[in-house]
Amino acid sequence: MMSIRSVMAGLASVVALGAFTPACGGKEYVRDSHDPSIDNAAMSTGLDKDDIQRMLSENLNNLRNAPIMDLWRTHRGADTVAVFPFQNETSEHIESQLTTILSEAETWLVDSGVVTMISRERQNQMIAEVEGHRNAVFNPAHVAQYGRQLGAKYFVTGKVSTSDERTDDARRVQYFFYMQVIEVETSAIRWQHKAYITKMVK
Amino acid sequence: MRRLSLVALATIAGLVGCGGHEARTLKMRTALDEGQPKAAISSINDEIDVKSDKDLPADIQGDNALLVLDRASIQQSLAQFPNSQRDFEAADKAIDLLDLSRNASDTIGQYIFSDSAGRYKAPPYEKLLINTLNMINYLERGDLSGARVESRRLSVMQRYVVDNLGQKDNPVIGLGGFLAGLTYEKSGQPDEALRFYDDALAFQGFSSLRTPTRTLMQSASYKSPRLNTLAAEAPSRPVEQTGEAEIILVVGYGRVPHKIANRIPIGLALTYFSSAINPHDLEAANKLAVEGAAIWINYPTLAPGQGGYAIPVASVDGRSVGLEEAVDVEKQVRAEWHSIEGRVAASAITRALARVGVGEGVKTVAGRDSTVGFIAAIGSMIALTAADTPDTRSWETLPARVAVTRVRVPAGKHTVRLDARGVSRTAEVNLEKGGWSVVSLMALR
Numbered sequence: 219m220m221s222i223r224s225v226m227a228g229l230a231s232v233v234a235l236g237a238f239t240p241a242c243g244g245k246e247y248v249r250d251s252h253d254p255s256i257d258n259a260a261m262s263t264g265l266d267k268d269d270i271q272r273m274l275s276e277n278l279n280n281l282r283n284a285p286i287m288d289l290w291r292t293h294r295g296a297d298t299v300a301v302f303p304f305q306n307e308t309s310e311h312i313e314s315q316l317t318t319i320l321s322e323a324e325t326w327l328v329d330s331g332v333v334t335m336i337s338r339e340r341q342n343q344m345i346a347e348v349e350g351h352r353n354a355v356f357n358p359a360h361v362a363q364y365g366r367q368l369g370a371k372y373f374v375t376g377k378v379s380t381s382d383e384r385t386d387d388a389r390r391v392q393y394f395f396y397m398q399v400i401e402v403e404t405s406a407i408r409w410q411h412k413a414y415i416t417k418m419v420k
Numbered sequence: 421m422r423r424l425s426l427v428a429l430a431t432i433a434g435l436v437g438c439g440g441h442e443a444r445t446l447k448m449r450t451a452l453d454e455g456q457p458k459a460a461i462s463s464i465n466d467e468i469d470v471k472s473d474k475d476l477p478a479d480i481q482g483d484n485a486l487l488v489l490d491r492a493s494i495q496q497s498l499a500q501f502p503n504s505q506r507d508f509e510a511a512d513k514a515i516d517l518l519d520l521s522r523n524a525s526d527t528i529g530q531y532i533f534s535d536s537a538g539r540y541k542a543p544p545y546e547k548l549l550i551n552t553l554n555m556i557n558y559l560e561r562g563d564l565s566g567a568r569v570e571s572r573r574l575s576v577m578q579r580y581v582v583d584n585l586g587q588k589d590n591p592v593i594g595l596g597g598f599l600a601g602l603t604y605e606k607s608g609q610p611d612e613a614l615r616f617y618d619d620a621l622a623f624q625g626f627s628s629l630r631t632p633t634r635t636l637m638q639s640a641s642y643k644s645p646r647l648n649t650l651a652a653e654a655p656s657r658p659v660e661q662t663g664e665a666e667i668i669l670v671v672g673y674g675r676v677p678h679k680i681a682n683r684i685p686i687g688l689a690l691t692y693f694s695s696a697i698n699p700h701d702l703e704a705a706n707k708l709a710v711e712g713a714a715i716w717i718n719y720p721t722l723a724p725g726q727g728g729y730a731i732p733v734a735s736v737d738g739r740s741v742g743l744e745e746a747v748d749v750e751k752q753v754r755a756e757w758h759s760i761e762g763r764v765a766a767s768a769i770t771r772a773l774a775r776v777g778v779g780e781g782v783k784t785v786a787g788r789d790s791t792v793g794f795i796a797a798i799g800s801m802i803a804l805t806a807a808d809t810p811d812t813r814s815w816e817t818l819p820a821r822v823a824v825t826r827v828r829v830p831a832g833k834h835t836v837r838l839d840a841r842g843v844s845r846t847a848e849v850n851l852e853k854g855g856w857s858v859v860s861l862m863a864l865r
Contacts, residue, residue, distance in 0.1 A: 245478075262513060306565055309572035311509060313565070359608075382572065384580045387520055419520055 263391040263417040265315040265378075273395040274319060276413035277376075278326050286372075286399050286408040290332040299327060299399075300336040300370040303356050305377035309391065316378065323374060323397070336368050344368050365402035372408065374399050388420035440536055441483060442680055442812035448490060449678065449816065452864050453726075455842065457494050464491045473503050476510050483540060485514035486813055493553065493817035497862035499845065501557045505566070508554035512573070515542050515550070536811040544581045545752040546815045548592040551577060555599045556670055559858035564607045571600035571616070578619075594623025595746040595822055602668060602826075605632070606856055610640035618644045625744060628825045631656055632666075658854075659828060665851035668826040669734050670860040671743055672819030673840035674727020676753045679720040679812040689717040689769055696762035697769055704773050715776065719768035720810040722757050725750040727865060728820045732840035736829060743823035750820040764811075771808055817864050831855065841865040 248256050257268055265273075281287055290297050301324045304316045328335050344367040348360050358375075365373045376397040383390050392414065399409040447463035461473055468477035468484050473495065477484045492507030518539050551574035558567035574596050581587050597620030604613035617633045620626055634655040637647060659666055687709040694702055708715055728750050734741045831853040837846045843863035851857055 306569065309569060309576055311566065311569050380572075382576045384576055384584075386584060389516060389520060389576075419517060 260417055263389060263419055264310045265312050265393065265415070265417075269393070269415045269417070270315060270319055270322070273393070273413040273415055274322050274326075277395065277397045277411045278323070280411040281397070281399070281409060282330075284399075284409045284411075287330075287332065293332075295332060295334055297333045297372060298336055298368075298370045299333040300341060300365060300368050300373045301327070301338065302341070302358075302361050302364065302373050302375040304375065305358055307377055307379040308393065309380050309382040312378065319376075323376075327374070333372075336370050340368060361400070362402055362405055365400075370402055372399055372401055388418060390416065390418040392416045440681060440809040440812045441486070441814075442678065444483075444487070445490065445678070445816055448494075449675075452494070452675065452817070455865055457498050457864065461491055461494050461498075464494075473500065474506075476506075480510055480514045481517070483813060485511050485518060486540060486815060489515070489550070489815050490817040493815075493819075493862065493864065496553065496557060496860070497843075497864050499560075501560050505554060505557045508550060508557065512550045512554070515540070515547075518542075519547070536809045536813060538811070540813050542815075543753075543756045544585055544587055544590055545592050545749065545756060546818070547577050548574065548581060548590065548596055549749070549815075549818060552592065552596040552599060553672075555596075555603065556858065556860050559599065559603065559668070560860060562857070564603060567599075567603040568607060571596075571603050574600055589623075590752070591623050591747045592749070592752065594620050594626070595824070596620075597623075598626060598629060598746060598824055599670075601629075602858075605636055610636050611642040614640050614642040614647060618642075618647055621646055621650070623747075626746070626824075627744060628827070632826065659856075660854035662828075663831060663853045664828045665831045665853065665855040665857075666826055666828055667736060667834065667836060667849060667851075668824070668856065668858045669741065669743065669836070669838065670746075670822065670824050670858065671732040671734065671838055671840050671863070672822045672861070673730050673732050673843075673863040673865075674725065674750070674820030675816065675864055676750050676814075676818045676820050677722040677725040678816040679810075679814050680723045681718065681810040681812055682721045683716050683718050686715040686717055686769065686772060689719075689765060693762055693765040693769065696766035698766075701766075701770055701773055705769055708773070708776065715772050717765070717768050717772050718808045718810045719765045720812050721761070722754065725753075725820050727841050727863070730821075730841050730863075732823050732838065732861075732863070734825070734839075735837045736827060737834055738837075741825060741827055743825050746822045746824045748821050749818050753814075753818075768808075768810070775808070819862060819864060 250256055257266075260266070301320055304319055306312055306316055324335060324338070327333060341364065344364050345356055348363045348367060349355060349357060361373060361375060374397065376395065378393055378395050380394070381392045393416070395413045395415070397409075397411055398407055400406070401408050444467050445464075447466075448460045451457070451460035451463060464487050465471070465473065465475075468487050468491075470477055473491070476488065480488060488507050489511040492504050492511060495501075495504035495507060519542055521539055551570045555567050555570040555574070558564070558570060578593055578596065581590055581593070597616040597618075601613045601616035601620060604610075604616060607613075613636060614633065617629060617636070620629060621633070630650060630653070633647065634650055634653060635658055637651055638655060639658075656662075686705060690697075690702075690705055690709055694705075697705065728748075732743055734743050829851070831851050833848065833850045835846065835848055836859045838844065838859065838861035840861060840863035843861065843865060845859070845861045847859045849857040849859065
């Protein structure tokens with residue numbers, strides 16, 4: 219508990235520092251092309267553009283040099299690949315960020331030109347057929363069935379999990395981002411890699 | 421020095437006239453009392469300066485976070501689950517940030533001017549209930565992925581409350597365990613589900629959870645002494661095998677006591693709270709009380725709660741279903757307040773003594789015998805007294821009690837009706853074999 223003396227000293231500090239003076243001026247909108255540094259600051263413990271780019275870059279650079287990519291290159295685009303939703307096993311609501319990751323990974327594979335990508339529009343139709351029309355929700359346990367229905371030879375999937383801790387004055391979220399390429403026929407994992415990101419509020 | 425005093429007075433004058441959080445939420449509480457939740461939301465929208473229920477305030481860093489939390493609860497009571505979800509999530513992050521932020525001006529402001537000048541520190545039951553209640557939103561919509569995120573967030577907070585704050589017996593953990601266990605059970609993760617059910621069964625009876633837990637144990641490896649004891653009773657077949665489905669009912673009713681501003685003479689305050697004041701301040705306070713100085717102490721206290729003894733009613737297809745109490749939130753609020761009330765009142769007494777000190781200081785600066793000095797001293801004390809707004813901030817739209825149950829029903833269409841405190845909800849559910857549905861009612865009257 220504070221004594222009166224320390225309270226009085228505090229009053230002098232407050233007055234001196236002008237702590238209660240309201241801030242002046244309105245909000246300012248900034249564009250990243252004018253100020254690239256605005257992408258650098260972490261605004262929350264969720265995933266932002268910088269985190270997504272770093273995690274994807276780590277995983278896709280590894281895939282670029284993986285044996286499965288060499289195999290696909292030798293087959294000159296004959297292999298069909300489907301990208302399935304990435305699972306959110308984190309303590310953050312990052313579904314929209316996962317959708318972005320999915321699209322970025324799909325774009326990277328299309329641009330690579332070594333495989334034939336199966337449209338995600340068709341995927342939803344296949345998921346509905348496997349799950350039944352009344353409950354057309356993606357079920358990770360049935361991905362092999364989806365792949366067979368789609369005629370895909372491989373599918374790319376992934377998940378993001380976290381280790382989340384809190385103390386009196388800090389909350390730290392460590393993200394673990396896994397990506398896999400699975401062969402539909404055998405369910406064998408042909409490639410897998412992980413990337414880490416840590417966010418903290420303190 | 422004279423200039424400094426004038427700056428101090430001008431700064432203080434800027435704080436005069438603030439009615440505190442209690443005043444900001446008066447319209448909301450009145451509307452809820454009258455059974456007008458939409459009007460309650462409208463009054464919050466006015467307070468946070470937004471046009472519709474879907475908008476978040478431009479600044480959610482300060483006390484607006486609490487108002488968004490209040491709106492989340494009311495949106496849930498109106499079955500506006502997506503809006504409620506969004507509000508809970510925004511408030512959760514903002515309150516987390518407030519809770520983790522500290523700086524010197526918070527403490528100085530808190531002790532000199534008013535408790536409400538400092539940042540809001542959410543009590544443990546509020547921290548736990550944000551994720552617990554938001555889990556209901558996700559479960560109502562059948563979104564197990566979203567519910568699992570909330571249950572993970574709850575788990576982090578539970579660990580913090582149990583390990584760091586030492587509250588192993590906080591009963592909110594029981595309700596959270598019931599819902600998180602359900603989330604994992606229906607996600608096909610029986611071990612994780614049993615971990616939460618084990619936590620839940622440590623608290624209230626949750627008799628409707630005993631059979632599902634025993635049934636789940638047949639397909640899981642997680643064990644504990646409590647679960648082993650439970651395993652001795654006969655299990656039933658899973659709903660996937662019997663062709664049945666399940667309905668889970670959650671009813672919150674009444675409202676926890678909110679905080680109100682209290683103003684009493686220093687002599688009376690000393691009678692109640694002298695044991696919580698440090699000896700130096702106690703001596704000064706006693707001197708003032710004996711001199712008969714008209715010093716008033718501003719501090720918050722709890723208003724009466726609402727609906728604590730109401731009896732909620734539930735039925736499925738017209739057949740009555742028994743609900744059991746999962747948590748008495750009002751009891752938690754009172755227990756938490758009881759544990760800090762002495763310290764809060766003591767800081768109010770310290771602030772009152774500081775006001776006298778400031779008055780004396782201003783008089784000295786202006787000249788002890790001058791009329792200007794006397795007026796300045798009185799003026800500064802009046803301004804400080806007016807600025808001393810007791811901290812009446814809290815999550816006011818928490819239900820006083822929450823009751824739950826889960827029942828097996830044949831697959832197909834069913835009509836669920838829930839009633840509490842004159843508020844009712846009827847929901848039609850269509851369940852496949854092995855399916856499930858959560859139906860909730862938040863009667864915040």
